Amino acid sequence: xxxxNDAMSVPTTETNMDTWKPGNVHHLVPTLVLMCGAxxxxxxxxxxxxxxxxxxxxxxxxxxxxxxxxxxxxxxEERIEGLLAPFLKLEYVEDLSAGGFLDIxxxxxxxxxxxxxxxxxxxxxxxxxxLFLQSLETALGKLVSKGAKAxxxxxxxxxxxxxxxxxxxxWPRFRLQSRTYSGLEAERERILEVCQNLIVALITSELIRAxxxxxxxxxxxxxxxxxxxxxxxVNLVGMREFVRQSIFHxxxxxxxxxxxxxxxxxxxxxxxxNQVQALQAKNLASAMDIVSNYGWFAESEEGTRRITQMxxxxxxxxxxxxxxxxxxxxxxxxxxxxxxxxxxxxxxGERAGEEFEKLRASFAFRMDPRPEDYDILDSVRLEKxxxxxxxxxxxxxxxxxxxxxxxxxxxYPGLSPHPVGSGYYLAATAKLDANAxxxxxxxxxxxERTVLSPQGFFLKLVPAxxxxxxxxxxxxxxxxxxTGLLAALLLSGLGIVQFIGLRHxxxxxxxxxxxxxxxxxxxxxxGVMANLLRGYRILVAGQLREMAFNLRNLRSxxxxxxxxxxxxxxxxxxKSGAPFKGQTTVYWLADWDxxxxxxxxxxxxxxxxxxxxxxxxxxxxxVVGGDGQPTAESxxxxxxxQFIFNEIERWVEQLTQGVFYPPxxxxxxxxxxxxPLKDGxxxxxxxxxxxxxxxxxxxxxxxxxxxxxxxxxxxxTAALVKExxxxxxxxxxxxxxxxxxxxxxxxxxxxxxxxxxxx
Amino acid sequence: MAWISFVIVVLAFVLGLDRLIPHQPFxxxxxxxxxxxxxxxxxxxxxxxxxxxxxxxxxxILSRLEERSGFTLLWKxxxxxxxxxxxxxxxINNIAVVLASIILIxxxxxxxxxxxMQILTGRFFGYLIGLITGNVRGGSLDxxxxxxxxxxxxxxxxxxxxxxxxxxxxxxPFLGGRIQPSLPAPIVPFNIIVLCxxxxxxxxxFRREQRWRYExxxxxxxxxxxxxxxxxxxxxxxx
Numbered sequence: 001x002x003x004x005n006d007a008m009s010v011p012t013t014e015t016n017m018d019t020w021k022p023g024n025v026h027h028l029v030p031t032l033v034l035m036c037g038a039x040x041x042x043x044x045x046x047x048x049x050x051x052x053x054x055x056x057x058x059x060x061x062x063x064x065x066x067x068x069x070x071x072x073x074x075x076x077e078e079r080i081e082g083l084l085a086p087f088l089k090l091e092y093v094e095d096l097s098a099g100g101f102l103d104i105x106x107x108x109x110x111x112x113x114x115x116x117x118x119x120x121x122x123x124x125x126x127x128x129x130x131l132f133l134q135s136l137e138t139a140l141g142k143l144v145s146k147g148a149k150a151x152x153x154x155x156x157x158x159x160x161x162x163x164x165x166x167x168x169x170x171w172p173r174f175r176l177q178s179r180t181y182s183g184l185e186a187e188r189e190r191i192l193e194v195c196q197n198l199i200v201a202l203i204t205s206e207l208i209r210a211x212x213x214x215x216x217x218x219x220x221x222x223x224x225x226x227x228x229x230x231x232x233x234v235n236l237v238g239m240r241e242f243v244r245q246s247i248f249h250x251x252x253x254x255x256x257x258x259x260x261x262x263x264x265x266x267x268x269x270x271x272x273x274n275q276v277q278a279l280q281a282k283n284l285a286s287a288m289d290i291v292s293n294y295g296w297f298a299e300s301e302e303g304t305r306r307i308t309q310m311x312x313x314x315x316x317x318x319x320x321x322x323x324x325x326x327x328x329x330x331x332x333x334x335x336x337x338x339x340x341x342x343x344x345x346x347x348x349g350e351r352a353g354e355e356f357e358k359l360r361a362s363f364a365f366r367m368d369p370r371p372e373d374y375d376i377l378d379s380v381r382l383e384k385x386x387x388x389x390x391x392x393x394x395x396x397x398x399x400x401x402x403x404x405x406x407x408x409x410x411x412y413p414g415l416s417p418h419p420v421g422s423g424y425y426l427a428a429t430a431k432l433d434a435n436a437x438x439x440x441x442x443x444x445x446x447x448e449r450t451v452l453s454p455q456g457f458f459l460k461l462v463p464a465x466x467x468x469x470x471x472x473x474x475x476x477x478x479x480x481x482x483t484g485l486l487a488a489l490l491l492s493g494l495g496i497v498q499f500i501g502l503r504h505x506x507x508x509x510x511x512x513x514x515x516x517x518x519x520x521x522x523x524x525x526x527g528v529m530a531n532l533l534r535g536y537r538i539l540v541a542g543q544l545r546e547m548a549f550n551l552r553n554l555r556s557x558x559x560x561x562x563x564x565x566x567x568x569x570x571x572x573x574x575k576s577g578a579p580f581k582g583q584t585t586v587y588w589l590a591d592w593d594x595x596x597x598x599x600x601x602x603x604x605x606x607x608x609x610x611x612x613x614x615x616x617x618x619x620x621x622x623v624v625g626g627d628g629q630p631t632a633e634s635x636x637x638x639x640x641x642q643f644i645f646n647e648i649e650r651w652v653e654q655l656t657q658g659v660f661y662p663p664x665x666x667x668x669x670x671x672x673x674x675x676p677l678k679d680g681x682x683x684x685x686x687x688x689x690x691x692x693x694x695x696x697x698x699x700x701x702x703x704x705x706x707x708x709x710x711x712x713x714x715x716x717t718a719a720l721v722k723e724x725x726x727x728x729x730x731x732x733x734x735x736x737x738x739x740x741x742x743x744x745x746x747x748x749x750x751x752x753x754x755x756x757x758x759x
Numbered sequence: 760m761a762w763i764s765f766v767i768v769v770l771a772f773v774l775g776l777d778r779l780i781p782h783q784p785f786x787x788x789x790x791x792x793x794x795x796x797x798x799x800x801x802x803x804x805x806x807x808x809x810x811x812x813x814x815x816x817x818x819x820i821l822s823r824l825e826e827r828s829g830f831t832l833l834w835k836x837x838x839x840x841x842x843x844x845x846x847x848x849x850x851i852n853n854i855a856v857v858l859a860s861i862i863l864i865x866x867x868x869x870x871x872x873x874x875x876m877q878i879l880t881g882r883f884f885g886y887l888i889g890l891i892t893g894n895v896r897g898g899s900l901d902x903x904x905x906x907x908x909x910x911x912x913x914x915x916x917x918x919x920x921x922x923x924x925x926x927x928x929x930x931x932p933f934l935g936g937r938i939q940p941s942l943p944a945p946i947v948p949f950n951i952i953v954l955c956x957x958x959x960x961x962x963x964x965f966r967r968e969q970r971w972r973y974e975x976x977x978x979x980x981x982x983x984x985x986x987x988x989x990x991x992x993x994x995x996x997x998x
Contacts, residue, residue, distance in 0.1 A: 449840035452851060456841030459762060460851050463769045463958055467858035470951045498848040
């Protein structure tokens with residue numbers, strides 16, 4: 001509340017009617033504005049919104065209350081008391097105090113209240129209007145004795161006779177109608193603007209006391225005051241909006257810009273490919289680790305994901321069972337597959353989740369220019385960050401999804417992942433494997449039984465011995481006994497050679513059979529692994545596609561918001577400038593160079609890395625899915641977008657608050673830069689635009705300028721005021737809380753009993 | 760069991776028990792002519808016949824023993840697979856049959872060859888004439904024949920004529936024993952020839968027995984499985 005503090009720094013003086021003179025300090029008076037009569041909702045809202053916008057930081061929002069009362073029935077005492085009740089509570093004072101306002105009501109004296117009754121006379125008869133205003137006056141008057149003293153100001157809009165009599169407590173009593181003092185037709189917008197100007201001056205300045213000062217000592221005879229008002233207003237709302245939207249643009253644009261070049265795309269592709277490969281290699285290694293704990297020697301090559309070894313341990317119970325298969329082998333296999341599958345689901349899910357978390361973090365890293373704080377993959381951390389943009393992140397995610405979809409989990413010849421992973425499928429697979437193993441085993445046994453046993457060798461060789469002996473004897477004339485021995489030796493040798501050869505081929509066959517059996521079981525185990533890894537991969541790929549979709553959506557939304565912010569900037573600028581067209585009575589001042597300075601200052605002071613990291617973190621956690629598990633439930637984009645926008649809004653608001661300083665934007669200073677208002681022309685402009693709406697050739701009139709603190713005003717513009725040829729002689733200055741606003745209020749005073757209104 | 764029986768017979772032959780088997784050729788005596796003729800090769804057939812009988816008897820006995828013991832003998836001896844399925848090593852599995860076949864083929868070849876040689880050298884005619892003429896006076900023909908074939912005898916062909924089964928013709932007295940007309944004799948001893956024939960028969964029987972055993976075992980298995988099956992009773996629909 002810098003502006004409030006600034007206001008608080010103003011020295012206070014005693015401000016009762018007897019000692020008041022121009023230049024005294026204005027104390028904040030809680031104000032109730034009642035919209036009554038034929039006031040349309042649209043007009044009432046227009047007045048309320050515009051006045052509130054203009055009140056600025058020096059008037060706390062809860063110091064002004066608005067209400068619409070249409071009829072006498074609505075103007076009951078209870079209702080009015082209820083409307084004023086918040087002002088009479090201690091919480092109100094404490095709220096003001098907490099808001100930094102020191103000119104709070106004193107607890108030692110009655111509370112000052114200001115009630116402004118805005119009454120639209122259109123289509124209301126005089127009798128109705130009089131009755132309504134008198135009833136309201138009565139109801140309000142009763143409240144004065146209940147712990148508050150209230151000033152009752154009346155502003156009547158519209159044509160028509162209205163006489164409240166001499167006893168009325170409404171003071172001052174302003175009137176506006178649709179024809180100016182000089183006889184010009186006033187447009188509706190002008191009437192509303194004058195109304196707003198007047199209400200702002202009533203709330204924020206010593207206008208009433210200045211009027212009192214001007215009409216003394218004939219105050220009792222003053223009837224209606226036909227009023228006109230104009231204002232030079234620094235467009236604080238517009239400028240703040242300009243700064244705010246510009247900061248928004250500066251923050252958001254880096255996120256959504258960046259049309260990626262081919263080189264950057266290539267870099268991202270390579271990194272994503274490596275990262276996806278690393279992810280899959282880690283997942284496979286994790287799966288191999290898990291399998292190793294369940295009786296397997298399992299190894300794989302990290303780069304190619306090729307299975308280099310996958311064999312059952314010799315000491316494992318299943319090894320004996322598959323090499324000497326029994327009828328219940330399928331049950332054993334099924335149990336083992338199921339155990340393995342459950343373990344893989346449990347442990348692989350955890351480890352894969354960690355890997356996915358790293359991948360997700362790396363996507364955040366794509367957007368985050370602060371890589372040193374991320375404990376992610378070493379390879380990624382050591383890389384230079386890419387463009388901290390959503391385009392890069394989206395492209396990276398899309399590429400990752402593409403590589404995830406295309407790649408293979410396990411490189412092993414003949415391996416096809418199990419199409420489903422249910423227990424029934426595993427049982428069926430186990431049966432098939434058991435059949436295959438039985439078949440392999442049978443193959444060996446069949447071959448084995450076609451081989452002669454040693455006894456068989458003997459039986460087969462014995463009959464051959466006499467024949468061989470006889471044959472040798474036919475061909476030679478050797479000794480019969482020696483020949484017999486030789487034949488026996490030859491046959492034994494042949495038998496031994498054949499026996500050894502057969503045993504060797506049997507051993508080879510057994511080796512092949514064991515290998516085939518191992519391969520059968522291995523393929524099934526790898527099938528289980530591949531099924532889970534593929535399922536996980538497909539899930540991750542799906543999540544990545546959803547991420548990419550969400551990121552694209554987010555980028556579109558941010559781009560749309562960015563475009564909207566640029567449009568708002570243009571709209572803000574369009575509102576200011578010289579209002580020489582039409583009958584507008586408000587000149588909106590603005591200093592866009594100052595605003596740009598504010599934006600530059602904000603961006604220069606902003607820890608943009610923190611901002612982008614913050615956004616990246618939200619994107620990573622919400623849009624990308626930050627629960628570590630690639631589940632279908634992760635990521636709720638609608639909420640995420642809201643989180644992101646909230647975060648951006650928080651940053652924008654924080655930065656705007658840090659740089660936007662209304663006390664620097666004083667109306668006089670800004671008016672000095674506007675050529676139509678330079679060199680004192682502002683007084684002339686204000687005077688001309690503040691021509692009263694209504695009135696006649698009355699003898700009394702006044703012109704009051706409501707501006708900033710006279711003390712500061714004297715030092716800065718005294719010379720200008722006194723020496724300016726455009727100065728309005730005889731005008732009065734009423735101190736205002738509004739440093740960003742200068743108002744001119746002209747009044748033509750109608751004495752009680754006379755009426756010169758325009759019908 | 761066919762082969763085991765055969766092996767036992769072979770072992771008996773190797774041990775020399777074949778001498779106990781009658782193997783003399785049958786002699787036919789012509790009444791009123793005082794002539795007795797040994798039927799050529801009939802000793803072979805006689806010995807083969809008795810050996811075959813012995814083998815068959817042995818086979819029958821062993822088969823009965825096996826039948827009573829329900830294959831356990833073969834299984835305990837580690838011969839069950841060998842007797843039913845063993846085909847490897849082929850060289851060992853068939854070596855006896857191959858050698859027997861070789862011997863028989865070679866013997867037959869030589870027999871035919873020698874027979875042809877005898878025809879060519881006229882011995883066979885001499886023998887035939889001698890056989891027909893009986894007592895030819897003068898000996899001129901025998902003298903001529905001796906002149907032609909005598910050199911062959913000196914070249915080591917005695918072996919072919921020394922077989923008692925072949926020497927079916929009594930020595931012609933008028934030639935003084937110098938020439939002994941005879942049929943060609945086998946190259947190997949007659950007991951080997953018998954064993955060779957028996958080998959072929961035993962091998963054939965062994966193969967038939969193998970097939971029988973195989974089919975029989977399948978039937979047994981089928982019966983055993985059928986007994987193991989639970990009877991499935993489908994309840995009536997109640998209509």
